[in-house]
Amino acid sequence: xxxxxxxxxxxQQRFGGRAEDWIxxxxxxxxxxxxxxxxxxxxxxxLPSRSEIDALRKAAQHAYRTSAPVVALGGAQAAIQLLPRLxxxxxxxxxxxxxxxxxxxxxxxxxxxxEVSELDALAGADFAIVVNPNNPDGRCYSPKDxxxxxxxxxRLVIDESFADVVPHLSLASQAERPGLLIxxxxxxxxxxxxxxxxxxxxxxxxxxxxxxxxxxWPVSGAAIAIGRRGLRDDDWATATSARLxxxxxxxxxxxxxxxxTLVGGTPLFRLYDTPDAPAAQERLARGQIWxxxxxxxxxxxxxxxxxxxxEWTRLSEVLSR
Amino acid sequence: xxxxxxxxxxxQQRFGGRAEDWIxxxxxxxxxxxxxxxxxxxxxxxLPSRSEIDALRKAAQHAYRTSAPVVALGGAQAAIQLLPRLxxxxxxxxxxxxxxxxxxxxxxxxxxxxEVSELDALAGADFAIVVNPNNPDGRCYSPKDxxxxxxxxxRLVIDESFADVVPHLSLASQAERPGLLIxxxxxxxxxxxxxxxxxxxxxxxxxxxxxxxxxxWPVSGAAIAIGRRGLRDDDWATATSARLxxxxxxxxxxxxxxxxTLVGGTPLFRLYDTPDAPAAQERLARGQIWxxxxxxxxxxxxxxxxxxxxEWTRLSEVLSR
Numbered sequence: 001x002x003x004x005x006x007x008x009x010x011x012q013q014r015f016g017g018r019a020e021d022w023i024x025x026x027x028x029x030x031x032x033x034x035x036x037x038x039x040x041x042x043x044x045x046x047l048p049s050r051s052e053i054d055a056l057r058k059a060a061q062h063a064y065r066t067s068a069p070v071v072a073l074g075g076a077q078a079a080i081q082l083l084p085r086l087x088x089x090x091x092x093x094x095x096x097x098x099x100x101x102x103x104x105x106x107x108x109x110x111x112x113x114x115e116v117s118e119l120d121a122l123a124g125a126d127f128a129i130v131v132n133p134n135n136p137d138g139r140c141y142s143p144k145d146x147x148x149x150x151x152x153x154x155r156l157v158i159d160e161s162f163a164d165v166v167p168h169l170s171l172a173s174q175a176e177r178p179g180l181l182i183x184x185x186x187x188x189x190x191x192x193x194x195x196x197x198x199x200x201x202x203x204x205x206x207x208x209x210x211x212x213x214x215x216x217w218p219v220s221g222a223a224i225a226i227g228r229r230g231l232r233d234d235d236w237a238t239a240t241s242a243r244l245x246x247x248x249x250x251x252x253x254x255x256x257x258x259x260x261t262l263v264g265g266t267p268l269f270r271l272y273d274t275p276d277a278p279a280a281q282e283r284l285a286r287g288q289i290w291x292x293x294x295x296x297x298x299x300x301x302x303x304x305x306x307x308x309x310x311e312w313t314r315l316s317e318v319l320s321r
Numbered sequence: 322x323x324x325x326x327x328x329x330x331x332x333q334q335r336f337g338g339r340a341e342d343w344i345x346x347x348x349x350x351x352x353x354x355x356x357x358x359x360x361x362x363x364x365x366x367x368l369p370s371r372s373e374i375d376a377l378r379k380a381a382q383h384a385y386r387t388s389a390p391v392v393a394l395g396g397a398q399a400a401i402q403l404l405p406r407l408x409x410x411x412x413x414x415x416x417x418x419x420x421x422x423x424x425x426x427x428x429x430x431x432x433x434x435x436e437v438s439e440l441d442a443l444a445g446a447d448f449a450i451v452v453n454p455n456n457p458d459g460r461c462y463s464p465k466d467x468x469x470x471x472x473x474x475x476r477l478v479i480d481e482s483f484a485d486v487v488p489h490l491s492l493a494s495q496a497e498r499p500g501l502l503i504x505x506x507x508x509x510x511x512x513x514x515x516x517x518x519x520x521x522x523x524x525x526x527x528x529x530x531x532x533x534x535x536x537x538w539p540v541s542g543a544a545i546a547i548g549r550r551g552l553r554d555d556d557w558a559t560a561t562s563a564r565l566x567x568x569x570x571x572x573x574x575x576x577x578x579x580x581x582t583l584v585g586g587t588p589l590f591r592l593y594d595t596p597d598a599p600a601a602q603e604r605l606a607r608g609q610i611w612x613x614x615x616x617x618x619x620x621x622x623x624x625x626x627x628x629x630x631x632e633w634t635r636l637s638e639v640l641s642r
Binding site: 008193 | 327329330340350354365367368396399401422508517534535539542544
């Protein structure tokens with residue numbers, strides 16, 4: 001498995017403790033999740049029905065403010081796994097640094113993959129991959145610039161896994177345009193990564209291809225039950241966006257004392273430049289707070305946002321030791 | 322979507338009622354499911370960890386009495402979706418009549434697919450597909466005959482989705498043999514089809530390929546939590562197998578009054594020959610009991626087993642009208 005956040009196994013192996021003792025800030029997953037609530041027994045027992053999957057798709061269109069065709073999948077990652085088969089093998093370009101699954105999944109499937117560092121350099125690719133806002137550095141691309149790029153590539157895949165908190169950046173409303181494909185994650189903003197739910201939005205042909213590749217029952221009954229509720233809950237989304245915006249500022253302020261400087265981020269995670277990121281990770285880990293470092297960038301430390309107040313307190317204490 | 326059992330949407334469209342009013346006997350899913358119980362919050366919130374997925378795999382090895390490599394997937398169906406990419410396109414032969422996803426998934430992916438009606442006719446295929454025991458007719462193939470076929474095909478894929486109740490038929494213990502691949506379903510015997518959990522067992526190379534194709538988090542946290550418990554619960558499995566065996570005899574006896582004759586089945590479903598299956602389906606549906614008919618076989622009616630006693634009573638009443 002490639003290096004990812006959320007690898008608490010590694011934290012426990014190196015620093016001990018039970019999983020439940022740790023505050024996992026190594027991901028961009030909201031730590032105050034959407035309430036799971038009661039799940040009706042039939043969502044566990046029965047195969048998801050066509051009408052329930054349709055209702056989930058409609059809830060996603062509501063949340064993502066689009067009428068474009070949409071398919072529900074087992075996380076944005078499940079969409080990434082299917083990408084290489086959406087078109088005949090060709091040249092893919094990935095705007096980096098970014099989520100580290102795109103390049104290997106495409107190259108393993110026989111695509112010629114090139115990593116580029118500027119948006120313009122994606123032009124000419126059969127597949128162009130942009131994560132917006134970007135993980136881990138929070139870099140943002142304007143809808144205008146992305147739409148200008150669209151006619152210059154075969155397919156423009158925009159991973160909007162962290163876009164719930166910055167809806168003005170989303171191209172979901174335009175997803176039906178030829179060549180555009182938008183990926184969304186449910187688990188991050190709604191804080192339910194274990195549910196495995198995500199969506200792809202695009203033109204009817206691409207979405208039908210992805211649906212055929214993923215089979216008749218690609219998501220669980222629980223994902224349908226909770227996803228339908230969560231994606232329709234505008235009040236929760238509004239309050240959560242506001243809270244995350246406040247809390248990301250609070251986190252930036254809290255780490256100033258360490259001399260860490262903000263590289264970038266979104267309201268779901270912050271990327272800091274530190275004198276020595278592995279040392280900072282280890283210091284946090286001694287207080288059983290897990291963070292993300294990057295082998296290629298020894299000064300980068302990424303932190304998700306603490307959730308309940310006791311997590312903020314512990315972070316503050318660990319930082320002041 | 323192809324014709325499947327569990328399509329209660331269709332039952333409701335034609336005969337009315339809410340989903341929860343129906344007794345769905347159109348599938349082979351156990352109607353007295355393994356208790357879901359409490360699911361710890363972290364299974365919803367966190368990405369499934371490597372150690373938890375490993376523990377699920379070990380629980381599957383325990384239940385399926387094997388030490389062969391295993392990968393957890395989103396149902397046996399998820400394994401079927403990946404099959405076409407496990408080897409270069411070639412000739413696939415499917416032993417029919419059987420589960421109607423194999424032939425179209427393989428042929429859509431460019432395989433040359435032939436349907437054959439005798440085990441021996443599979444010889445010479447690059448992929449040979451056998452469902453054992455078979456759905457919908459319950460036909461069984463002996464491990465000896467299947468192992469004799471193995472060297473005569475490229476890969477022998479045995480779908481053991483209904484084998485939990487007939488473990489002596491399983492080749493899971495031999496799954497590591499070159500060319501053999503075994504698929505298992507969690508949802509049917511454990512009565513939790515909405516959980517989307519299944520397994521593929523085989524040699525290390527094939528299982529590593531399937532794992533790479535399915536990505537780092539192919540199953541949900543709830544599937545891990547419940548699957549780990551269920552697959553280790555030998556007492557529940559023993560009691561459930563015994564109960565299903567008794568109840569399948571009870572169902573056969575109950576429908577004798579209708580002049581229906583048993584074509585075959587497993588302790589999870591029964592296939593009956595009836596004078597007019599669509600008419601029988603409609604009669605049951607007027608009592609809000611859903612069953613499975615087959616467009617190509619107008620006398621075949623497949624019934625799953627009722628669960629709680631009130632379901633048996635309703636079936637008996639509807640049959641005596």
